[in-house]
Amino acid sequence: MRIDFTSSRVLHVDMESGASRVISFGTRSAHLGGSGLAAALYTEYGLADAPADDPRQPLIFAIGPLTGFFPLMSKVVCGFRSPYTGEWSESHAGGRLALAMRFSGYDALMITGRARSLSCLVVGSRRVEMHDVHYMRGQDVFTAGKYMRRFGADRHGHRSSLRIGPAGENGLGYACINVDSFRHFGRMGSGAVMGGKKLKGIVVLGDGSFTLPEGKAYPALFKKIYSDVTGTDMMRKYHDLGTAENLLVLNELHALPWRNLQQTSDPQIDGISGERFAEQLLLRQTACAGCPVGCIHIGLLRQQFASDHEYLYKQVSYDYEPIFAQGSMLGITNASDVLALLDETEKVGLDCMSSGVALAWAAEALEKGVISEKETVVPLRFGDVHSFIAAMGHLVRGTNDFYRLLGQGAAKAAAEYGGEDFTCVLGQEMAGYATGEVFFVSQAMGFRHSHLDSGGYAYDQSAKDKDVDKAIDFLVDDEHKRVLINCMVSCMFARKAYTPERLQEALSSLGMTEAADALTDAGRMVQRERWRLKIATGYDVNAVRIPKRFKEVVTWKGPVDVAYMDALKQRYARAILDMAAAGGGEN
Incomplete structure (x- = not known):
């Protein structure tokens, strides 16, 4: 297939009716793609006077004009009205999705409406299908992913799988969308938008093809960029220790948040440093499709927090932000404990930063007597990973009014219970x-x-x-x-x-x-x-x-x-x- 570089090819799927259509949208030289394309689509098809949870609001996934042509053009922009703020927002993710969309022939996927029952959407170059998956209700992200592998299994291509966990189904304000197990549309509640559309998952097959440009300019430039990102030190940090390298640096600068930002440095940093993860827990590295760098670091978690078989182990991705949010921010100083909490967060489908920071506020609020164990149910204490794992379950289930409010953000909970002065919220x-x-x-x-x-x-x-x-x-x-x-x-x-x-x-x-x-x-x-x-x-x-x-x-x-x-x-x-x-x- 030859790509049209004058306008964008958009697949619009209405979950309510099941109908789909292809739209030739706009002028590329104006909106460019990605972030610009998503905003232009919402301006055209969104409802400015309707709330974020209105099912008619579009959920948009957009790639750019260079996707599939050059190294590291590997991200997708997800645009939506945020259930967290009510405002237009974006979240970005890697994985295989960008190339899957390119090989499916679409610059954007726009989804509106609410399905009649919990559903999975399957999109390919020549097919659009909706499957009833009511049996996946309440299933965690990884279990849902296993079920979804059968959709489109008869086709070969750059297949990508998106799914939500119970947090998205239950409408938590910072529920995320898991992409290909190790990447996420994490921030601002995109998972709750999918949940509101009764959309448990999306499979993009990437089963088509497209032609490359003729002439000498394109291959020469590709070779130059590839050489820059693989043959120099430009990307070495991201491949070696990854962004987890920042932990020791920021801790030394007194710029690493600890215990709900009550401190900015702590001598126990060695227990959760990037070096500690690499030495003791790093299992392997992987990369988004179309990226030669390999910055995704996968840690080995031996099952120690459940009654599973003692030899069971799990693979959990980590980098700087997850370690900060579910490590130092919660006063957790053991790398394995951080992976255990991250694994629980992954399963239920929550943004790791918002959930970690929200629980850090709750721990300090309990410590200061602003709230009691009547609200938290478990005795939240900085450094106690077991209490935070238990609290994560209460948060997702909305066990009581406190957790239901905390699931919409720490600021909303503090506005009701007190402790606004120490909410570590900057927009989110x-x-x-x-x-x-x-x-x-x-x-x-x-x-x-x-x-x-x-x-x-x-x-x-x-x-x-x-x-x-x-x-x-x-x-x-x-x-x-x-x-x-x-x-x-x-x-x-x-x-x-x-x-x-x-x-x-x-x-x-x-x-x-x-x-x-x-x-x-x-x-x-x-x-x-x-x-x-x-x-x-x-x-x-x-x-x-x-x-x-x-x-x-x-x-x-x-x-x-x-x-x-x-x-x-x-x-x-x-x-x-x-x-x-x-x-x-x-x-």
Whole structure:
């Protein structure tokens, strides 16, 4: 199949009727793909005046124009109205899905409606099927994956499997979508969106083919990029220890959150360092399809927390963020204990960061007497992995009113029970970088409330002054560069290989000269339209609150400068509103 580089090919499936259609959508040189395509589709087909849990709201999976053509173009953007915030949001994941979508012939899969019964959707280049899977109700992610292997088993291709666990079926605000066992659409509650559509799983078969560009430009550029990412030290960190390498570094900088951010360093770091995981627990490494780096680190967990056979072992993926959220943030200092808690989180289908940080707040709230064991049911204590594993079950089942509220976010639970000052929530439960003012503001106010929206944490570490305008200019410009990456859609680890100039060269090598020439302006437009869409779906940039706990943090630079952080917050709010308003009269 020859790919149309003028518009995007979108498969729209209505779960209610079972009908599907292929849409030729938009102009690639305008929305580019990925993040831009998802936002443009929601603008066209979403319901701005309906709540996030309205089944008519679209759930969108989008790839970019370079997917399948170049190394590390291995991610997919999932766009949806977040049940956590009610606003337009994105989550990104790797695995085999990006290539499966490319080989199925679609730039995006858009799903609307609610199925009559729990269902599994199967998509291929020449087939769209819905299967009744009521027997999977309540099944964990891995059991569901085993059942789903039979769907499309008669076809060969770059098959990818997406599924939710009980957390998604029960509508928890930070339920995730598991992708091919070791990757996730983790943040902002995409799993609850699938659950609301009675969609237990999706299988994308990737059973088609597509032609590569003719001429010398494309193969020469492919060879150059491949050489850059495999023959230099550019990606060595991600392959060797992986991002878990950051644990010792940030702990030494007094920038690693411990025990609900009551500390930023702890001498017991050696028990959960990246080096400790590599020495004692690393089983193997693997990679997303289309990536030659192999940054996915799989740990070996011997079954020690259940009555299973003593020789049973499990494979659990880990990297920096999961170890922070379900290790240091909970005061857990044993690497095997971290894997055990991560395994439980994986099974039920929860975002590991939000669930870990939410339970850390609950542990401190219990410690301070804000809540009692009547609410927590189990005696949550920092460092006690057994209590957190038990609490995870109560959280997913919604055992009582407390856990039902906590399942919608730590901030919602604190608003009801107290303890708002020590909720570690920056738009959503924090990522693991207690680096200072710029990062705290960038996550609290950023588009996805994500540490990957910008390099705010890196700016904190490198900036020598406290120039508010300079910091905000950095955040806006860095976001623009990342928007380009997220439209293509590359792994964010490869951003040094894919500079804006290199992306233009890559687009040109595929014959997309119009998109290449317009790349910078198109990126600015996508950046603007995403902010406009987020605001249109309820985001109030002036209402953002940074809890007191972040104002008490002490890093290697000293105490947080609250006046500087407040000035950053005010200046960033103006910048966001300016971006959303830019060019408002053009369309």
